[in-house]
Structure formats: structure tokens, C-alpha cells
Amino acid sequence: MSNDHSPTSEPLLCSSCDLLMADVKPPPGHTVRCPRCGRRLHKWKTNSIEKTLAISLTGLLLYLPANFMQLLTFDILGTDVSSSLFAATLSMFNQGQYIVGILIVLCGFFLPLLLLSLIFSVSLALHKGRRRPWIARALISIHHLREWAMVDVYLIGVFVTIIKMSHMAKIQYDIGLFCFIGLVLCTIGALSAMDRRLFWSRLDPNADSPLPEPVNAVTGADAGLCLCHGCEKVVPIASQNRRCPRCGEHLHLRKKNSLSRTWALVITAVILTLPANILPIMEVDYFGVPDQSTIMDGIIYFFKEGSYGIGAIILTASILVPLFKISGLLLILLTIHFRLPGWRRHKTIMLRFIEFIGRWSMLDIFVIALLCALVRFGFLSTINAAPAVFYFAGVVVCTMLATISFDPRLLWDATSSSD
Ligand SMILES: [Zn+2]
Ligand SMILES: [Zn+2]
The missing domain is CATH 1.20.140 (Butyryl-CoA Dehydrogenase, subunit A; domain 3)
Incomplete structure (x- = not known):
């Protein structure tokens, strides 16, 4: 099983501009960028699987206290009102704003939990050397979820609320707030510890299968190659309308x-x-x-x-x-x-x-x-x-x-x- 980042016979294709490049091995901590459009193609991260596993587990442990313990207490003229993050997440339903309520529950509560659980399960499975079909589905979901799991935006929202109310009410910071800060740091940490290319390479059954020789080709399309939208594997265009051999997604040139x-x-x-x-x-x-x-x-x-x-x-x-x-x-x-x-x-x-x-x-x-x-x-x-x-x-x-x-x-x- 390949567990290093040595260059493969597989070329690199830029997902932003389709530029075709030879694979390179960056030194640890260095980033490979596309010379044409500047997109980050790969960053080699050391001990990625173990770090991701540890950080996502910590995040999961913080998840319940962060959401269900008291977050803040406001005191105006001796009257106390406190709320947990989960109660705030549900507050739009009390206002009759059901669609916005569902959006907040998804982005602020459910999807962050799903994201952390998937990251944890995938890194645990790869750490144990498993290679099951569900891992590919989970990796694709993680890629989509990172946009929609918005705990970081929510935390800045909490800070804005604190500043907004600071001159009107006495504010007490409760334990839920500190757990929530920890949860946000763990979510960001787990995502940045993940080396997407390494994770996918662990699932690749035929990483070194021969591809068409790119003769003077500038782009993947010129060379008869396309990039899988799910796992970014480089696949011959002849396979178009078929599925990616690694993740099973439908293949499209664009x-x-x-x-x-x-x-x-x-x-x-x-x-x-x-x-x-x-x-x-x-x-x-x-x-x-x-x-x-x-x-x-x-x-x-x-x-x-x-x-x-x-x-x-x-x-x-x-x-x-x-x-x-x-x-x-x-x-x-x-x-x-x-x-x-x-x-x-x-x-x-x-x-x-x-x-x-x-x-x-x-x-x-x-x-x-x-x-x-x-x-x-x-x-x-x-x-x-x-x-x-x-x-x-x-x-x-x-x-x-x-x-x-x-x-x-x-x-x-x-x-x-x-x-
Ligand atoms: Zn590019
Ligand atoms: Zn794929």
C-alpha cells in the first residue's frame, strides 16, 4: 500500500484551468501550485491520517457540550436570560421563519456533526488499512460539506452578538461558549490536517495504470484526459460517460x-x-x-x-x-x-x-x-x-x-x- 507522496506515472491536471503537468513531489509542508492560474494543487502534510483522526475525535467529544450547555447569559436590569447554542439554532422556528430555520439547523448544527463524523470514520478506517466502497462516498461528501458546515461563521456571529449587546446588557460567558470555540478550532484543524490526495491514494486500486502519452499537449482535453469531479483522478476521455474507477462518480470533461x-x-x-x-x-x-x-x-x-x-x-x-x-x-x-x-x-x-x-x-x-x-x-x-x-x-x-x-x-x- 502506498503511504508516501512519491510521484506516480499519473500526470497532474489543474481543476481550475485544465493545465496538464507532470507529477512532482514537494518537500514536506510545501505546496504545489498551478503555474498558469495559481490554484493550489497539493500540499504535503505529515502524519495526515493520524492528526486528522485525533483532531476530529476531539471535535466530536466537544460537540454535545458546545451545542447543549449554556452559551451566554444576558442580564438587563436584573432579569437573566440564557440560551444554549442549540436553542438559538431553533429560534427561527419560534419566529415562523421555517425555511430559514431549516437552513440554520443544517448549516449550524446537523452538517457540522455529519462532517466531523465522516472525517473521523474515514481517517479511522484508513488508519486501520481498510479499503471499503463507503470510504469513497464519505470522502466525496466531506468535500461537498466543508462549504455548508458553518460553525466558524456561527462563532463569529456569537462574537458579533456579544459586541452588539455589550452596552445594553451584562453578559456572562458560560461553559458552552468555550466548548464551542474548541469545536470550531477542531473542525478547522481536522479539515486542514486532511491531505486529500493521500486519503484518495489509499483507496486507489490501480494508481499506476498506464495513461495515454501526452505529446505536446497543453491541457487535459488536448491529451485525451479528464479529471474526475469526485476524487480528482486523471482518467482517459475514452472512459467518458462511464464511472470513475476509483470513486464511482460519473465522468464528464466539464x-x-x-x-x-x-x-x-x-x-x-x-x-x-x-x-x-x-x-x-x-x-x-x-x-x-x-x-x-x-x-x-x-x-x-x-x-x-x-x-x-x-x-x-x-x-x-x-x-x-x-x-x-x-x-x-x-x-x-x-x-x-x-x-x-x-x-x-x-x-x-x-x-x-x-x-x-x-x-x-x-x-x-x-x-x-x-x-x-x-x-x-x-x-x-x-x-x-x-x-x-x-x-x-x-x-x-x-x-x-x-x-x-x-x-x-x-x-x-x-x-x-x-x-
Ligand atoms: Zn490552473
Ligand atoms: Zn473519481
């Missing part, structure tokens, strides 16, 4: 219907942006006087109060990030539509940045859920979610799905001219 799906999702996001910003997103009931505010009202309030840092965070997450995502995706789609060849490397880097920031727009939704759970002081003050929450969550989900369905290699396929 993602299917990528452009039309991305267009549809971006247009939906543009339409949803209007109600998300015009309608009120939150209703604060202070001493019996209800006051509704839109996303922009909330930001202006912080700047007026002198809380510039938190105002800037909410402005970035709720306005700038969605705006940048939508305009960036539209720009990329239009340049492909009109076959404009320039700046392909820059556009690819921008797309990776859009992918990276996509999930952080959920921040405001998590903050509202936390406030609804923690600010329940009866006549004194309560906070409720308002209709824009639904539309705003729609914008976040549509732009995330748009970046996932877009195939960046289409940028490089559109023309054959150089940068």
Missing part, C-alpha cells in the same frame, strides 16, 4: 450544464437582493414600542453609535460580500458569453475568492437567530426576525450554489489565446 445553471442562480440572486435590502430584517420591541429595521438601518445605527468595527463587519458581510459575489459572477459569465479572452488568471483568482467568502454572508442570519434567542425580556425588550431574513438567506444560498455549479475551466476553454 461540469454538466454549468453555464445555464450558473446564469439561472445568479439571476435569482439578483432578484432576491431587492426584497432582502428593502424589507425590514429585524424588529426590536423596546419598552413595548416596535421598531423595524432593514440591513442598512442596522449598519447606520452602529456607525452613529460609534461602533465602527462591528458596523464595518456587518457592512462587509451583508452588503459588500453579496454585491461582490453577484457582480463578479456576472462579469465572468458575460466574458464567457462574449468570448473576451483577457485577464483569465485574474478572473480565476477572483472566482476562488468568491468561493472563499461565499459562506460568510450567513453571518447576519446567525446573529439574528442568536439575538432572537437571547433578547427575550418581555415588556423590556425583545428581538424578532422580519421578512427580509428569508430573502437574504436566499441570496446567500443562490450565490453559493452558483459558484459551486460554475466550472472555472470554461474561462480557459472559451479562447485559445494567451493571457
